[in-house]
Amino acid sequence: MKKWLWIVGLIAAFLLLHIHPHTALRTHVFLLGYPKAAVTSGIIDDTYHNDVDGEKFENMNAKAYTLTEPPIEKATQGELRNYLVKKIGFIYVAEYYGEL
Template sequence: MKNRRTWIPLTVLVLAIYILHSTPHMSLRTFVFFSGYPIKAITSGIIDDRYHNEMDNKDYEKLNAKAYTLTDPPVEKQTQGVLSNYLVRKYGIIYITDYLGDT
């Protein structure tokens, strides 16, 4: 009985993490959501960041990564910086997102 109490929540947690990071777009939306911008995570469109993908093509191939841009990005409250560009890397069967910057 104690085994079930341990395995069921653990299985649910692993499944939730997999679902939230199963595609590049889901990983990006999850990252923006947990960065404090839940509305923008849901409503903003996602497009390929052609500039970064072409300029850093060789580096991104080594990292197994691709850059994406939000069409309606969040604005950081303190600096008023636009948080539009993100780098999504593939690790095994999941995708991990990092903020890339505005340049």
């Protein structure tokens, strides 16, 4: 019985963390190893990428977002600013999109 409670709890946690684009993005940044940025950074629409790649994003059912206080990648010292959030069914999944 306890095993099923753990499984149901994990599924519920996953769904709660991926039910909205902003929480999916914050979860992704947190899992990348940047918990402070995941909690404190603001999230805004990435108007540049949404305008330039809008048709492609529409076909992918996705939208680009930018972190206002992005984390700095340790290896390259680059800012991890832009992310693509895709809607799959009723959940959202985020991935790093890059600068260009």
